[in-house]
Amino acid sequence: MSEPEFTHPDDIRSRFSAAMSEMYRTEVPAYGTLMQIVADVNADVLDGNTTLRADLEETDQLSRISEERHGAIRLGTAEELETIRRLFAIMGMHPVGYYDLTEAGVPVHSTAFRPVGEAALRHNPFRVFTSLLRLDLIADEALRDTARMVLDARQIYTPRCLELIERAEKQGGLTDAEADAFVAEALETFRWHPEANVNADLYKRLHDAHRLIADVVSFRGPHINHLTPRTLDIDRVQQLMPDHGIAPKAVVEGPPRRDCPILLRQTSFKALSEAVSFDGVEGSHTARFGEIEARGQALTPKGRALYDQLLTATRAKCLPAADGSNAAEYMSTLSATFSDFPDDLTEIRTAGLGYFEWSLTDKGAAAAGQLTETDADSLLAAGYLRIDPIIYEDFLPVSAAGIFQSNLGDESAQEFAASPNQQHFEADLGQPVLNEFDHYQRIEDQSRIRCISILTTGAA
Ligand code: OOG
Ligand code: NI
Structure with a gap:
């Protein structure tokens, strides 16, 4: 059959x-x-x-x-x-x-x-x-x-x-x-x-x-x-x-x-x-x-802690009223408080606040199998790799x-x-739940390892 x-x-x-x-x-x-x-x-x-x-x-x-x-x-x-x-x-x-x-x-x-x-x-x-x-x-x-x-x-x-x-x-x-x-x-x-x-x-x-x-x-x-x-x-x-x-x-x-x-x-x-x-x-x-x-973007535990801290600080200053009477004040307090959260991808990455997916640039694809460098940051700076935020x-x-x-x-x-x-x-x-932080970390790690493997060996 x-x-x-x-x-x-x-x-x-x-x-x-x-x-x-x-x-x-x-x-x-x-x-x-x-x-x-x-x-x-x-x-x-x-x-x-x-x-x-x-x-x-x-x-x-x-x-x-x-x-x-x-x-x-x-x-x-x-x-x-x-x-x-x-x-x-x-x-x-x-x-x-x-x-x-x-x-x-x-x-x-x-x-x-x-x-x-x-x-x-x-x-x-x-x-x-x-x-x-x-x-x-x-x-x-x-x-x-x-x-x-x-x-x-x-x-x-x-x-x-x-x-x-x-x-x-x-x-x-x-x-x-x-x-x-x-x-x-x-x-x-x-x-x-x-x-x-x-x-x-x-x-x-x-x-x-x-x-x-x-x-x-x-x-x-x-x-x-x-x-x-x-x-x-x-x-x-x-x-x-x-x-x-x-x-x-x-x-x-x-x-x-x-x-x-x-x-x-x-x-x-x-x-x-x-x-x-x-x-x-x-x-x-x-x-x-x-x-x-x-x-x-998905945030690392460090980024999430900063998010939670800023949200708590906002709400300590202004709690949104259900009738909307202080909505404008809440939104402006929120924006002002969050000025402490970097709003630039490079800063977010260097501070370890967010998860990123790694991929090869055109220059990287052309160099497949030819490099000996394995440090992702150096490869990024040299234009072989790019990073995009993970949603x-x-x-x-x-x-x-x-x-x-x-x-x-x-x-x-x-x-x-x-x-x-x-x-x-x-x-x-009847089953454990998947931990979301572990999951995003795995996506980031696998994408980076894969790229470096292609650059150094020619295969993923
Ligand atoms: C669920 C509320 C949570 C969300 O988007 O955060 C939710 C509910 O009202 O049952 O859906
Ligand atoms: Ni919902």
Whole structure:
């Protein structure tokens, strides 16, 4: 018997993210409007910047420039988390990073399921920021037990979806038809349900404990709560949202606008109030929104420490108010404070703040196999090598908390004792998460070793 031909996980991910985008645009019309603003602004930026256009074209990114980069869900149990890991693995999405959000007043911890490696990211970069509710942080014991019971009784995956996950694991992949069926079944887990799983009274008790607890526990499934396209000018989109009848959150999260972008900048519109039926009683729930992101260079632990230090210093001087009343002051404090973070690639590299990918220049390619010098810095200075920033593909806990917070209502900031528990999270997940710093370091090291090997031996 001949081996069946399996659909590449990257292709399954592309089908999945396209299906998710379509579902979400239909369910949340404001998201469709945001997508349109993003597409218009991206087109404008590209019209005014032919170098950027040529770069994107050369790296085959131009046609997908305005497509979704990530989405987010919130799960209730360890079992749900373990199954989502298996589901995402079929699409080539693996857990990277551990994020403790308790520090920022949100009772969850999280990872990002994402493609790993340049080729997979380029094919389709779609990631899902996935949070697990920390029921252990509900103080009211009776409410905690009730919430656990409600969660244990639900099944967020369709029977056919579970079957296809098992089949993929056994066979080592899915055929084309199976992949289509899998995408359709998997999508069901992320769908919105206008009927709650709980009555109005329990919803209120959960909601009073924390709005996020109500969001996770009250529904049949972990509805996708936002999708996020990439924008080439995040400040411009933030500014344009109100003109299109969309209310943006108070400030753009992350570093300020810079010549050499670092890490991740993101903003969103505020979550919409939607009609929900609680056991036949009409009510509403606020969970779903749209977000945009702009990515820059991945930072080393040293660079990240400097980033964290400057962000903390900024927030000590000016904490952004949820109503936007001090937004301008916050943004100018942020820019002023970040003047201590070098905004020049050479300085960033010599200070060891960012990760870089090494490649051969034309001069380097012509000299393959002919050199004896093995010091990368000398080869760079002599024009045989070049370096380019490696893009940050992960998330930032303070920014994520800002996104969560702005979508939980303005009055809901709440304290939890910081209690990171990566070990527990990984036990629930059924696998350790990949450390993002190790990953970027490996990309940098491998690219440098490869170049030097070509220059000195002629082979990679
Ligand atoms: C996740 C918020 C985090 C981001 O972009 O930082 C996130 C959530 O609201 O569930 O998506
Ligand atoms: Ni997000």
